[in-house]
Amino acid sequence: QKEVEQDPGPLSVPEGAIVSLNCTYSNSAFQYFMWYRQYSRKGPELLMYTYSSGNKEDGRFTAQVDKSSKYISLFIRDSQPSDSATYLCAMGIAGGTSYGKLTFGQGTILTVHP
């Protein structure tokens, strides 16, 4: 079983829809959580960073972390065709031998069609 599970999709939605992307994890030692967006043949681009359970909002994006359920989500409101990309969740541990290492989900391919 992988430490981080993410549904690869693909997910196809109409423009303006609310998109929900999710990851589950098994390692309770994960302390911080990130969402990256990756366009085809480009490097991952950081979207959101959270360190605690709860919600964090930035523009059209909301990141949600539930440490008790080992579940994180990214919501995209008013989705746009330019949001079409692969979304990767990532998690890290702030100490020990895994210091600095990010563990990524497989990524969810999202297409927003006009």
Added chain:
Amino acid sequence: DSGVTQTPKHLITATGQRVTLRCSPRSGDLSVYWYQQSLDQGLQFLIQYYNGEERAKGNILERFSAQQFPDLHSELNLSSLELGDSALYFCASSPGGTDTQYFGPGTRLTVL
């Protein structure tokens, strides 16, 4: 543009060869990370350096090695290349050890 630069963008080589990938972190960032991305394995952490010292290691093969130089740029050396080493190799950097990581554009390695 994240501010992280990687060279070369593309690399095509043959099995058994050795290549060097180069990364320059964002100005002021002390940590450099290397990741490998393939279709079947996804994005996998290889190794981290912090201010010249190795800080964390992932499932990096013995044929692979890395170092970070005094000017903080880093190189990833891949030797005795195999077909399965074909992948995208990303470098990322961060100010400290566990801050948010900013990724470069990647080097696409093709081993024939």
